[in-house]
Amino acid sequence: MLRRKVRGYDSFRCIAGDCPQTCCAGWLIEIDDEALEGYQKETSAYGETLRARIDWEEKVFRQDADARCAFLRQDGLCDMYCHLGEDSLCLTCTSYPRHTEEFENVREYSLAISCPAVAEQLLATTQPLSWETWEDDEIEEPYEEFHGILYEKLVVMRESMIAIMQDRRIPFAIRCHTMLRKVNAMQEALDEGRWEACLLDAKAAEDAKEGVRAFASLEDMHVLFRNLYALEPLSYMWRERLLAAEHLLYETDQETYTHLQQEFETSQPDLFVKMEQIVVYFIFAYFCGAVYDEYVYALAQEAVVNAYLIRELWLAKWLEQDKTITIKDMAEIAYRYSRELEHSEENLECMEEMMDGQILV
Ligand code: SF4
Incomplete structure (x- = not known):
């Protein structure tokens, strides 16, 4: 088994009671069978309280009227953890925000930016996002209908996309455009059934000389922004x-919009580093999933559009706060955006479909 793990995965620590948006609020937490069995057999004095807070039919923890987990105390701590310790937690609670993507004989481990602590860590560092890779002796049964050769090509392509995005000698907008042009060439080869040549086509696509025009246009950015209402x-x-x-x-003219973009960029020296981290985060997490549907371009464009839409929300916050914004504000916007998009299969699919229908290069 080949394994890839994002830097910082093992050192992640939940900030628990200090978390501004606990993972136990707003989401229904599914309980795995092993944990359910343990809860059923719990013999301590806390057992009855524990069982009363579980919806046994749906296999989830009950919630209060504000959609907060029944175990979440007012001080932000987990009541079950406080009574029964860490070992009592179900798989979802133990693993979040750790995320695993599974491919045939490959496991990839990352941290979800829907967690405030992860989002802040990602945006506060200027060190490029990176991973370690290693192999172990575990071997699994071959997946049915898994296109292993295409997967290998996607991995090579993803490395090349990340290398382009992390080349900070090139302006960020041009990096995005170059990366998208190459993935677009790959998509065309795949659409024509020439998947053996898709990497060569991608390599041959010329580097961009300027950024994607849509990202500088008020009208086009407004259209991209309005995609968010479809989720x-x-x-x-x-x-x-x-x-x-x-x-x-967007209730302004192009000149004012351009001026505000420039003023915001000047006020935030690391803005493009932060946007790069977001693009790379989404590419790493989702791009190789194209092995199942071959929509490589939609996934690449979605990564870039996500970064630009988060930039738009940062800009709005900056305007709202008399042209100031803190790293905590930026992290809050990033994790809220991620919660809306990444924690719903329907929303992820909807965004992918919209990107497939709005090719920008
Ligand atoms: S969202 Fe992250 S920091 Fe907050 S409680 Fe959950 S794991 Fe901890």
Whole structure:
């Protein structure tokens, strides 16, 4: 088994009671069978309380009227953890925000930026996102209908995409455009059934000389922003936040919009490093999933569009706060965005479909 693990995976520590948006609020937590069995057999005095807080039919923890987990105390700590210790937690609670992607004989481990601590860690560091890779003796049964050769090509392509995105000698907008042009050439080869040549086609695609025009255009960015309304809102006030940002950003003219973008960029020296980290995060987590549907371009463009839309939300926050924004504000926007998108299969699919229908290069 080949394994890849993002840097910082093992050193991640939950900030528990200090977390501004605990993972136990807003999401239904599914309980694995092994944990359920343990809860059923719990013999301590806490056992009855524990069992009463579980929806046995749905196999989830019950929630209160504010969609907070029944075990989440007002001080932000987990009541079950406090009574029964860490070993009592179910698989979801033990593993989050650790995320695993599975391919035939490959496991990839990353940290989800829907967790505030992960988002802040990612945005506060200027060190490029990186991974370690190693092999062990575990071997699994071959997957049915797994296109192993295509997967290998996707891994090579992903490395090349990340290398382009992390080449900080090149302006960020041009890196994005170059990367998208190459993935677009790969997509065309795949669409024509020439998947053996897809890497060569991608390599041959010329480097961009300028950024993607749509990302500098008020009208085009407004269209991309409005894609967010097509996603099912998952958290309280998310849609209201989008409406407020839309009003601040797009009810102006192109000249003012361009000027604000430039002023914001100047005020945030590491802005493009942060955007690069977001693009690379999404590429690493999702790009190789194209082995199942071959929509490589949609996934690459989605990674870039996510970074630009988060940039738009940062800009709106900066405007709202008299042209100031902290790293905590930026992390909050990133983790809220990720929660809306990444924790819903429907929303992820919807975004991928929209990107497939709005090719920008
Ligand atoms: S969201 Fe992250 S920091 Fe917050 S409680 Fe969950 S794991 Fe801990």
